[in-house]
Amino acid sequence: MKWEEGDESGNIEDRRGLGPVGVGGLGIGGVVLALIGYFVFGVSPQQTLDAVSGAGPESAVQQQQAGVRGAPTDEEGRFVDVVATSVDEVWTQIFRQNGSTYRPPAAEVLYDRSTVTGCGLGQSAMGPFYCPQDHKVYLDLAFWQELNQRFGASGEAARAYVIAHEMGHHVQTLLGTDRQVGRLGARGESSGSVRLELQADCFAGVWAAHAAEVSGGKVALDPKDIQDGLRAAAAVGDDTLQRETTGQVVPDSFTHGTSAQRMHWFNVGLTTGDPAACDTFSAAKL
Numbered sequence: 001m002k003w004e005e006g007d008e009s010g011n012i013e014d015r016r017g018l019g020p021v022g023v024g025g026l027g028i029g030g031v032v033l034a035l036i037g038y039f040v041f042g043v044s045p046q047q048t049l050d051a052v053s054g055a056g057p058e059s060a061v062q063q064q065q066a067g068v069r070g071a072p073t074d075e076e077g078r079f080v081d082v083v084a085t086s087v088d089e090v091w092t093q094i095f096r097q098n099g100s101t102y103r104p105p106a107a108e109v110l111y112d113r114s115t116v117t118g119c120g121l122g123q124s125a126m127g128p129f130y131c132p133q134d135h136k137v138y139l140d141l142a143f144w145q146e147l148n149q150r151f152g153a154s155g156e157a158a159r160a161y162v163i164a165h166e167m168g169h170h171v172q173t174l175l176g177t178d179r180q181v182g183r184l185g186a187r188g189e190s191s192g193s194v195r196l197e198l199q200a201d202c203f204a205g206v207w208a209a210h211a212a213e214v215s216g217g218k219v220a221l222d223p224k225d226i227q228d229g230l231r232a233a234a235a236v237g238d239d240t241l242q243r244e245t246t247g248q249v250v251p252d253s254f255t256h257g258t259s260a261q262r263m264h265w266f267n268v269g270l271t272t273g274d275p276a277a278c279d280t281f282s283a284a285k286l
Contacts, residue, residue, distance in 0.1 A: 001155070001156040001157045001160060001220070001221055001222075001225045001228075002217075002218070002219060002220040002221075002222075003079060003082045003083065003086075003156065003160075003218075003219050004082075005218045006082035006083075006085065006086055006215055006218045006219040007082065007085050007086070007089070007215065007218065008071045008078065008081045008082055008085055009071075009081065009084070009085040009088065009104070010069075010070045010071035010081065011081070011084065011085070011088075011104055011105070011107055011108060012069070012070065012071065012072055012077065012080065012081050012084075012107065012108050012109075012110060013067040013068070013069055013107040013108070013109045013110070013136070014067050014068040014069075014070075014072055014077060014110045015067035015109060015110060015111040015112075015115055016067075016110050016111060016112050016141075017112070018066075018067060018111070018115075019113060019114060019115075020114055020115055020116045020121065067109065067110075067111075069107070072110070076141050076144075077110060077141075079156065079159070080108055080110065080139060080141070080163060081108070082219065083159075083160045083163045083164070083219070084105075084108045084137070084163055084167065086207070086211050086214070086215050086219040087163065087164050087167045087207050088102070088104045088167075089214050089215065090206070090207050090210045090211060090214050091167075091171055091207075093210070093214055094206070094210075094275060102171075102174065103174060104170075105130075105135050105136055105137050105167065105170045106134060106135040106136045107136050107137075108136070108137045108139060108163075109136050109137065109138045109139065110139055110140075110141060111124070111138065111139070111140055112124060112140050112141075112142060113140070115138065117131045117133075117134060117136065117138060118131045118133030118134030118135075118136070119131040119132075119133050119134070122138050124140035124142060124143070127143055127146075127236075128140070128143055128162050128163070128166050129166065130166045130167070130169035130170055130173075132169070132170075132173045132178060135170060135173065137163070137166045137167060137170065139163070139166075143162075144159050147159065147162070147232065147235070151232070151235035151236065152231070152235060153228065153231045153232035153234075153235040154228070155224075155225065155228035156225075156228075157221055157224075157225035157226070157228040157229045157232075158228045158229060158231060158232035159232075160208075160221070160225075160229070161204050161208075161228075161229040161232045161233060161266070162232065164203070164204035164207040164208070165200045165201055165203070165204040166200070167203075167207075168199070168200035168201070168202075168203030168204055168207075169196075169200050171203055171275075172196065172199065172200065172203075177196070177199065177281065178196060180192055180195070180196075180281050181193055181195075181196050192281075193255040193256070194238075194255060194256060194257045194261075194286065195280040195281050195283075195286065196280075197255065197256040197257055197262075198256075198257045198261055198262065198265040198280045198286060199265070199278050199279075199280040199281070201233055201257075201262050201265040201266045201269070202265040202266065202268050202269035202275075202277070202278035202280065203269060203275065203278055204229070204233075204266055204269065205265070205266040205267060205268060205269025205270035205271075206269040206270075206272075206273055206274070206275055206278065207269075208221050208226065208229060208266075208269070208270050209269065209270050209271070209272070209273035210273055226270065229266060230263045230266060230267065233259070233262040233263045233266045234259040234260075234262060234263050235259070236256065236259075236262065237256065237257060237258045237259025237260070237261070237262050238255065238256050238257060238258060257286065261286050265278070265280065265286075
């Protein structure tokens, strides 16, 4: 994947090496539930944290040490900054073409182990996630090793897909489509949660379709990169995760969609480059 000469916005909050202090409320039991929820059933960290902590983010954590704002100098941090900047640039253009204004996430937060979020205590084992309460994307970069070793999805494009997917959730918050989840339910093959996640996959594909054009060729994905992105989408399908962790597939507990669905919707966004084609909430068949 070509990215080294890409633009950097410095919209990074680097909390690596800093841990939350004054932790209370969530407890080890809540953390265990969060891990099970993510790795077995694919439940979003926000749903698990809210359910366990009950009252909201303040009950989970009292204080978080401040991170460093700005452009990172290490390669891993720079990669996140460049990809996130590229995603922002693509959506800025798309929103402008539709007569509206795109607002970037408040930050892409780099952390390790655990950190305070507007949605409660974030744990690295949950994987990357977006918190709509504070409009931030949370990334523990150790997940890249997990993506490679546990899920078999290696390469920079696989990582870029993850970043673009989480930022796709930010786009959904701006558009208000995330509010449809409650109407359609949080679990099941055709639930609102599944439709939300598949739309974020599609939005990641839209980014991949426009990245080279919008960046002037400074950020670009070749056919092999696209295959790496599709492999990453397949690796985190509900059916694949459940089969690996429990040996059985329970469609009624799906929250993200099957591997085939995740690849399909990423490809829809990639081949059309049109966010309107990503209307998973109206799709009769996912």
